[in-house]
Amino acid sequence: MAVREKATILDIAREAGVSKSTVSLVLQGSDLIRPETATKVRRAIEQVGYVYNRGAANLRKSQSNVIGMVINDLTNPFFAELAVGMERVFQSAGVVPFIANTAENPVRQEEVLRSLMEQGVGGLIISPARGTAPDAFHRLELAGIPVVFAMRRLPGSRIPAVAPDNRRGAMLATTHLARKGHRRLAFFGGSPDLVVYQDRLGGFREACEAEGIEPENITVIEGETNRRGGMACLETALAAPNPPTAALCFNDAVAFGALLGLRKAGREPGRDFAVVGFDDVAEAEHYMPALTSVSVNTDGLGERAAHMVLKMMQSGTTRAEDHVGAVNLVVRESCGPARTNKVENAR
Amino acid sequence: MAVREKATILDIAREAGVSKSTVSLVLQGSDLIRPETATKVRRAIEQVGYVYNRGAANLRKSQSNVIGMVINDLTNPFFAELAVGMERVFQSAGVVPFIANTAENPVRQEEVLRSLMEQGVGGLIISPARGTAPDAFHRLELAGIPVVFAMRRLPGSRIPAVAPDNRRGAMLATTHLARKGHRRLAFFGGSPDLVVYQDRLGGFREACEAEGIEPENITVIEGETNRRGGMACLETALAAPNPPTAALCFNDAVAFGALLGLRKAGREPGRDFAVVGFDDVAEAEHYMPALTSVSVNTDGLGERAAHMVLKMMQSGTTRAEDHVGAVNLVVRESCGPARTNKVENAR
DNA sequence: CGTCATATATGGAACGTTCCAATTTTGCAA
């Protein structure tokens, strides 16, 4: 099949015997056009194999309905789940979001943002890469593009964020461990360049204090936020002179790593050492042992962020209220003898 | 900070005291421009906070360097890994690919493709959604856009594909099970509307025959290609009058589900029932028990597909040779007493 | 059969870029 020249609305107009303006109106679903004419035009569109040129349109329209989702790590199931939650909202709004992965690399993030801006996105949802400079999104603000942060926020930024109540989640989990009788607690994984880390660690410390855990019995071990990081943290912890008996992990990936490390060290997760995760990814329920974790309602947060950016685009504003999502502790088997699957609800 | 009107090359030209043509040349890195002039222009670009308008440029240029990656299921770690492998190649080529998720839904896939075409993509990598109509990509061919299929192919299509040697992988795995002494084998998960399924099941059957497995001892159970599907398959299999003692699973997700099902049924994976996966995702190595799986070199295939589409875009062709990737069986612990981690290489 | 309001349809300018052809500037030899 020969490749025809790309068809334009002029070709459609010729085929249908109308003017280009009429075709344009039909494409936009205007009711200024007589139904029969519209039908004729639509038939012509089929005929010539027309593809709408959004770039040309945006040249005049100035506002576009393309949305970009900038994700820091797509191989982390948590963020993949988040992305899918957002997509659902966009789909029902008739928008196709473009997803781009920054692989936790601020330089790559810069490229990705530039590319999306060049493409003329009308709005963005960003989960910033670790180590993002405070002014990294200044250009977006200048350009007046609506932006929402998802899950992570940036220190001095005025960009609205959608995130779970990290502090409270960490307190819930830590209190649970203390009430189970653990008196030497650890916090595994993450590093202070993330605000999320500050929040979760802050909640952990606060709960430790409230439960009367002695400061010398608190171990904080930074590390990568993936399985490997979790294994490393566990090894370090067990090698200490006075090792902890339970750990709250920065996220579920770290927790899985810690569980793995326990097995490797010949300890029984739950009985010999309690582990709590954070995020409650789908896998947590199916893991062996099932992981006790702080559920952040990933889907709900994704939907919230998506709605927020849509509304901002509609109203042409670049400001919005932060949203702090409720959290639950979902108790499973990874920190003690399996009991009934009690769920302690957040307020 | 007030939102300035969007700056164009004309603003830059005014700021730098040159013509718009000069600015355009600088943007394209032409060596027709005197270095000092170029520096002056670049400074002006910084000044005015300019964002390149790719839409306007494509209007004249007709060929674009935007690439789309259409993935059938981003929450499946296998496809996420694949996407990341491709990204690496694109990154070093200075291209930012846009990822779009179809969630295994042909209708959504249609929308996604339309949107990408409107955006003016210069090339596409597609892992088609299950149940995609044979002529779904006809418009792309008409438009002369280079397309490469990744991992999945479509029955009657002339679009080049990059995929592992599924048949051989399935044979390797099945032979392994038979040599371990299993005489009643099952194939878990998947459904015939996928070419991949045909290939893997075909390899399974061929190896069964070669190893002299009686047809009445072969169980094939279709199912979802995720954990849940794997659990369901296992339950069905064990409920049969003459249940199998080992299963090759359509992919690793199904295999994880089967392992989970075994635990639930009080059987010991490996000892009571052997399980082999397919794809060898990162998690396989870390699972408990570690999953024996057919490694397909996910990263390598991703890179291959990326290079292929780049080359096609460069040479302006829409045809290329299929690539069939080598496979290995990676033996771990899920089908029998842990031995040394022997790797049987494919030719 | 006019007249007018309303419903439809249309031409043309504008959007921000590229690229050709044309023009101006530069450097160098005579």
Add this chain to the structure above:
DNA sequence: TTGCAAAATTGGAACGTTCCATATATGACG
């Protein structure tokens, strides 16, 4: 100094769309 080739710069048309202002068709009413 002039002449001339090479280097550097520039104006203008074109790309495919939208949208305003205008034109034409339709129908209702006197």
